[in-house]
Amino acid sequence: MTVAGLSLAGCESVRDQIADRENSLAAAGFVARPANTPQRQEMLQKLPPNRFLQKPFGDHVLYIYSDPKVCNCLYVGNQAAYGRYQSYVQAQNLADQQQMTADMYEDASWNWGMWGWGGGG
Template sequence: MLSTLASTPSTRIHTHGFLSATGTQLLLPCADHSQSRKSLMVQHRKPRTATVRGHAIKLAALAVTGFTLTACTQPAEPYLNKGILLSQAGFIARPADTTARYAMMNTLPPGQLTFRPSTSGPVYLYADPIGCGCVYMGSEAAYQNLRETNNARAQNKKKQPVSALDELHSMEAENRRDTAWWDWSAWSANADPGGNQPRHVIGAEW
């Protein structure tokens, strides 16, 4: 059935005085030399402190912006990563771009593989309402390709892969819980929202 982010003028210190910003040497009595040096240094530090504070505020603003952007992308990341694996296995992403398709997508468990029966056998489904706003649909062959990929990834991570039987039982249990009718005709090319929409004609029903 299944065949897509002017520096502060430096003050030169001399043995007997300071050189002003205009180049005029300021000679100071030795008794006041140390105290005057401190006074001038404090005067020169003020703009520097203001500059440092300004940079700190800018950095803080950038950090907040970066955190916000990261927080926005994190929820979709698992879905997008899974979508890559599904596409590589042969699944096709069908956008939930009509009222009927959107409603049907939301009857599926988000981020979980399941299936729905059809006249040509089970069609495996993965709802991604956050990353792409679509439903990935795959044939038995695509599902087996996905299982091989998942098993290889589990072995590389030295983890026990999920058995085919356990996965099947989980999908069957989900089917029993969901009693909503799955209308395959809502996913056919004829149900696309407009003539400019890409047509995904696979098999007889969608």
């Protein structure tokens, strides 16, 4: 990612960031459950927005992600879906870090001399 890319990513709205996360949740196997009744709407408003919660359900755990603003829904997934989501996030972070590292060193003609490098040597 170039400096311009970083600037654009930094300017991405919170709404866009949430939408990106929700696309990743759906790809990982989470299912969107709309708050399409007054009862569901009331329950959705009680949850912390845009955060994961664990909910025991029988002999397993469900992972719930609430979004009262963008989709007005809950995303519900099992342990496998949560694991896939976490793997995706880690892979994306690594890819972003590798791209930034590559971009930092791509211009061999950069002349530190006129900037007074200050590296102590």
